[in-house]
Amino acid sequence: xxxxxxxxxxxxxxxxxxxxxxxxxxxxxxxxxxxxxxxxxxxxxxxxxxxxxxxxxxxxxxxxxxxxxxxxxxxxxxxxxxxxxxxxxxxxxxxxxxxxxxxxxxxxxxxxxxxxxxxxxxxxxxxxxxxxxxxxxxxxxxxxxxxxxxxxxxxxxxxxxxxxxxxxxxxxxxxxxxxxxxxxxxxxxxxxxxxxxxxxxxxxxxxxxxxxxxxxxxxxxxxxxxxxxxxxxxxxxxxxxxxxxxxxxxxxxxxxxxxx
Amino acid sequence: xxxxxxxxxxxxxxxxxxxxxxxxxxxxxxxxxxxxxxxxxxxxxxxxxxxxxxxxxxxxxxxxxxxxxxxxxxxxxxxxxxxxxxxxxxxxxxxxxxxxxxxxxxxxxxxxxxxxxxxxxxxxxxxxxxxxxxxxxxxxxxxxxxxxxxxxxxxxxxxxxxxxxxxxxxxxxxxxxxxxxxxxxxxxxxxxxxxxxxxxxxxxxxxxxxxxxxxxxxxxxxxxxxxxxxxxxxxxxxxxxxxxxxxxxxxxx
Numbered sequence: 001x002x003x004x005x006x007x008x009x010x011x012x013x014x015x016x017x018x019x020x021x022x023x024x025x026x027x028x029x030x031x032x033x034x035x036x037x038x039x040x041x042x043x044x045x046x047x048x049x050x051x052x053x054x055x056x057x058x059x060x061x062x063x064x065x066x067x068x069x070x071x072x073x074x075x076x077x078x079x080x081x082x083x084x085x086x087x088x089x090x091x092x093x094x095x096x097x098x099x100x101x102x103x104x105x106x107x108x109x110x111x112x113x114x115x116x117x118x119x120x121x122x123x124x125x126x127x128x129x130x131x132x133x134x135x136x137x138x139x140x141x142x143x144x145x146x147x148x149x150x151x152x153x154x155x156x157x158x159x160x161x162x163x164x165x166x167x168x169x170x171x172x173x174x175x176x177x178x179x180x181x182x183x184x185x186x187x188x189x190x191x192x193x194x195x196x197x198x199x200x201x202x203x204x205x206x207x208x209x210x211x212x213x214x215x216x217x218x219x220x221x222x223x224x225x226x227x228x229x230x231x232x233x234x235x236x237x238x239x240x241x242x243x244x245x246x247x248x249x250x251x252x253x254x255x256x257x258x259x260x
Numbered sequence: 261x262x263x264x265x266x267x268x269x270x271x272x273x274x275x276x277x278x279x280x281x282x283x284x285x286x287x288x289x290x291x292x293x294x295x296x297x298x299x300x301x302x303x304x305x306x307x308x309x310x311x312x313x314x315x316x317x318x319x320x321x322x323x324x325x326x327x328x329x330x331x332x333x334x335x336x337x338x339x340x341x342x343x344x345x346x347x348x349x350x351x352x353x354x355x356x357x358x359x360x361x362x363x364x365x366x367x368x369x370x371x372x373x374x375x376x377x378x379x380x381x382x383x384x385x386x387x388x389x390x391x392x393x394x395x396x397x398x399x400x401x402x403x404x405x406x407x408x409x410x411x412x413x414x415x416x417x418x419x420x421x422x423x424x425x426x427x428x429x430x431x432x433x434x435x436x437x438x439x440x441x442x443x444x445x446x447x448x449x450x451x452x453x454x455x456x457x458x459x460x461x462x463x464x465x466x467x468x469x470x471x472x473x474x475x476x477x478x479x480x481x482x483x484x485x486x487x488x489x490x491x492x493x494x495x496x497x498x499x500x501x502x503x504x505x506x507x508x509x510x511x512x513x
Binding site for chain 2: 010013014017018021037038093096097098099100101103104107108109110111112113115116118119120191194195198199202210213214216217218220222225228229232233236237240
């Protein structure tokens with residue numbers, strides 16, 4: 001009996017922490033700071049979110065514009081990143097020649113490229129998609145590379161002993177074995193892609209979540225700023241979880257291994 | 261004798277630069293879109309000679325070092341307690357996870373509203389990003405400690421202090437360094453974003469200045485410097501990771 005009470009107390013700790021944090025935030029905003037340009041109560045933020053979602057519905061165009069850029073960037077990154085990663089894994093020469101450029105591109109803070117891309121492409125959709133693409137492509141590429149390289153030798157030997165042609169060895173063994181890695185790369189790319197969306201829309205956009213955040217920041221409109229940041233956080237978490245589910249579906253043998 | 265890998269890498273870099281130089285010289289009349297490497301180097305030299313380079317580079321480095329070092333101390337401390345005590349982990353986790361999942365760029369406006377456009381806001385941006393990454397990784401390291409080591413500590417009757425400093429923290433060290441590696445990249449992005457948004461010195465400021473005045477050699481110099489900073493810090497951390505935890509295979513990039 002004692003133990004179960006204790007258990008309940010333990011599991012309640014997280015919600016209590018969230019709740020008391022929100023109360024503290026509210027108290028801080030209404031009694032200590034009391035300045036709508038510095039901090040607003042979570043209640044105001046929720047009211048604003050409700051208004052933007054259901055009353056004026058002016059969140060949707062931004063959401064739509066951002067998702068469109070994000071999706072295009074992700075698809076482009078997958079289409080480009082996966083084959084390059086495979087090529088690098090299958091041919092050491094390609095890897096050695098591409099590697100220095102990749103390291104340079106990968107380790108440079110991505111925002112440095114944004115002005116250069118805008119210089120080349122202007123502020124239209126293409127530039128934004130490319131900025132998102134640059135953010136997402138490396139996790140995908142690197143994971144495809146590792147996935148292809150760590151395919152177990154046994155799998156390949158089984159394929160060889162069945163005298164698979166090179167093509168079907170690739171299609172039947174190498175590709176399926178690296179799918180989980182590619183999906184893990186996509187999962188990592190979600191966060192970086194969202195950051196890319198925010199960066200892209202910051203430089204010369206007229207709509208989108210990034211635009212919303214920067215506009216709100218510059219006009220000190222804190223409720224909208226909070227809503228924008230929250231939407232970003234929620235999208236990040238949703239994308240991450242969604243890809244985790246897809247990962248489990250696409251490679252059920254991994255889960256079985258875990259269960260055993 | 262250089263290894264084959266390194267030789268190919270060098271060949272690739274020099275061939276790329278030469279191609280860039282030749283193409284830009286032959287095809288483009290003005291240097292607005294893509295300046296050739298030679299004029300980028302010349303601009304780099306000029307910026308260095310006038311002392312501008314020093315000022316901006318030092319500003320960014322200073323912000324980065326201040327934020328990073330405080331984040332290491334706080335991150336390891338909090339991470340340690342989160343790993344040791346479940347109640348603390350439960351209390352902290354919702355907030356840390358939220359902070360972690362907000363894109364770097366999205367919270368910079370807040371920091372600037374609250375802490376102004378000076379250096380303090382940039383230090384805080386770096387601090388927040390790195391501290392969260394180190395905290396989460398330290399907590400994971402402390403939680404995943406090999407139980408045989410704890411048994412060893414018990415059978416040697418180590419006091420709590422020794423237990424912490426000789427067993428638990430060293431065991432978590434590789435995780436802590438991984439947290440630092442993850443933090444560095446994001447923090448660099450954060451500091452540049454913050455400087456771009458509002459600052460009067462730093463590489464981000466230089467980037468903004470160059471792009472607003474359409475000074476593309478200067479823009480490319482800044483990109484080059486940022487690439488250097490990124491690669492430098494990344495290599496440093498990777499070396500540290502290999503030294504501290506040689507048994508773990510570290511990421512190639």
